[in-house]
Structure formats: C-alpha cells, structure tokens
Amino acid sequence: METIYINHDNLANWQGKANACVMALGFFDGLHYGHREVIKTALRIAKEKDVQLAVMSFFPHPKSVLSNGEKQIDYLIPLSVKEKILRGLGVDTFYIVEFTRKFAALSPEQYVKDYLVNLGVIHAVAGFDFTYGSRGIGNLERLKKDSRGIIDVTKVEKVACRGEKISSTSIRERLVAGNVEELPDFLGCCYEVEGMWDGQTFKLNPYYTLPASGKYAVTINIGNLSKLTEVIVEEKSLKPVSELPLYMFGRLSIVWHQRISEEASSSRPILKVGGLTL
Numbered sequence: 001m002e003t004i005y006i007n008h009d010n011l012a013n014w015q016g017k018a019n020a021c022v023m024a025l026g027f028f029d030g031l032h033y034g035h036r037e038v039i040k041t042a043l044r045i046a047k048e049k050d051v052q053l054a055v056m057s058f059f060p061h062p063k064s065v066l067s068n069g070e071k072q073i074d075y076l077i078p079l080s081v082k083e084k085i086l087r088g089l090g091v092d093t094f095y096i097v098e099f100t101r102k103f104a105a106l107s108p109e110q111y112v113k114d115y116l117v118n119l120g121v122i123h124a125v126a127g128f129d130f131t132y133g134s135r136g137i138g139n140l141e142r143l144k145k146d147s148r149g150i151i152d153v154t155k156v157e158k159v160a161c162r163g164e165k166i167s168s169t170s171i172r173e174r175l176v177a178g179n180v181e182e183l184p185d186f187l188g189c190c191y192e193v194e195g196m197w198d199g200q201t202f203k204l205n206p207y208y209t210l211p212a213s214g215k216y217a218v219t220i221n222i223g224n225l226s227k228l229t230e231v232i233v234e235e236k237s238l239k240p241v242s243e244l245p246l247y248m249f250g251r252l253s254i255v256w257h258q259r260i261s262e263e264a265s266s267s268r269p270i271l272k273v274g275g276l277t278l
C-alpha cells in the first residue's frame, strides 16, 4: 500500500500519477465494524472492475481545524495504525488530504473534480450518512451528479450494534465513561493504545485516548511478552497497581479488557484472556 499526503500544492503531481480506482471516503477513526464494511464493499467493487482500491481520509479532523483548535478531538488511533489496518484490508492507495480552511472552502463541485475525478476515481463508496462540505451539503447522489456521471457511487447500509449505529463518536463516549468492555462489539477487538513506560510513568503516544479515571484489567504487551495485570487511570495518567517486572520497560501496548469497580476488586471472578489469568 502506498500512503500519499495530499495538499493544495502537490495535488497536480499526484493527479498526473493516478490510476483508475474505486475509493472509500471518510475519516475512519478507529476502523470499527461500520468502517470495515465500507472498505470491504469498496474492495469487492474494485475487484469486479479490476481496478485499484483507494481510501481518502483527512487530517487533522475537520472539527478541530474549523473550531480553531477549540474543539479537542479525542482520536482513537494515530495515522500509523490506520495505515497498518488499511494495508491489512487490501487497500492499494491511502490518500490523506491535509484538511485546512482553504480545503473546506472548496465547493462540492470543485472537490469532486480536483480530488476525485482527477485522481482517477471511477466509483466512490461511503456509508449511508456520509456528507462533505460546509453544513454537509455534499452527499453521494450529488457527488455522482457533480462528476457528470464519471463516478458511480455505492452507499453502504448502517452497521449497528444492539440497535445503535456503530460510530467513532459512540466509541469515544464509551471510553470517556470507562466502559471498555463494550468496545469489542464495536471495534472487533479490545481497544489498544501504545506508549512508553520508563519504570515510573507511562507516556501515551499522540492520537490515542485513555479511558475514564478508574481501575482496569489490561494486558500489557512488550515485544512478544504479555502480562495480564491491573492499572489505574488518574487524571489522564496511568500507573500499574502492582510493580511491573523489570523486563517490562520501554515501548509497550496496553489492551483494555474491563473496568474493575472498587467493591468488585477483592471478590472479582478470575479473568482469563488468551491463556493469561488475572
């Protein structure tokens, strides 16, 4: 997979190099089940049409740019992890458009011409609620019309969990509430963050979000070693409940299984995850 950072200045260069493609559109924070359905659909169409599969996302998040940084976005995953997951899903080209005020000011017609038609898009795929442009004036029907019929479109039906639309927002809300045990139903796996442990403090890598303050059962992974243990989140910082073995030092990842309520702490049933017991 090739990752291409696009901005106003280098756009013409990438237009000149583009191949015909099917493109999935959206921000895709967390790459939850809904996002994966959009990308799987785009992959199926790309195979049918025998063209490449591209994904177009934006960075930073439109809301943080348009609020002048006043609205803080609690990202679920950094771009590097998004890239890794997209590669695994069979994407050939990952376009990351630099989201600026100037870009947001493009008319839907101009966006479709410059960033889709001229980048070789022959088919665009997005979810049932995908919109773009100020006040969401652009949608898939309009996109097809604005491309003068060059781009065909496919709208993916809502993917829901227990009647609720799976969304990056609903995942962020669960993190903020500390309900990490519900996240596998949305993400397909437990929420995982990466960072550095220097023996005393844990430093979270940028573009991840820690769950609410509280005590949690987690797996800490370092290299190919794993330890099922408990950590406490307090004022957006994290510490282990008991000392970590000395070999657990440096870059590590934390997989969030469940929140442990204070009353349950002593009488909690034994938690078993992938052969590890807490």
Ligand SMILES: Cc1cc2nc3c(=O)[nH]c(=O)nc-3n(C[C@H](O)[C@H](O)[C@H](O)COP(=O)(O)O)c2cc1C
Residues within 6 Å of the ligand: 025, 026, 027, 028, 058, 062, 063, 066, 103, 104, 105, 106, 107, 108, 111, 129, 130, 131, 132, 133, 134, 135, 136
């Ligand atoms: C040309 C263009 C203009 C946009 N302008 C705005 C805007 O004014 N306000 C806004 O909140 N989002 C704007 N967006 C962002 C989109 O509404 C949307 O968040 C983005 O396309 C990602 O889609 P998703 O949120 O469905 O993943 C714009 C997107 C594009 C492509």
Ligand SMILES: Nc1ncnc2c1ncn2[C@@H]1O[C@H](COP(=O)(O)OP(=O)(O)OP(=O)(O)O)[C@@H](O)[C@H]1O
Residues within 6 Å of the ligand: 025, 026, 027, 028, 029, 033, 034, 035, 037, 038, 125, 126, 127, 128, 129, 130, 156, 157, 158, 159, 160, 165, 166, 167, 168, 169, 170
């Ligand atoms: N549950 C879902 N079912 C089907 N399509 C979805 C679903 N969630 C998102 N999509 C689609 O995936 C693409 C990326 O969506 P986006 O990044 O806006 O996700 P989101 O989870 O709705 O985010 P947010 O909660 O921040 O609005 C868009 O085309 C969107 O329509």
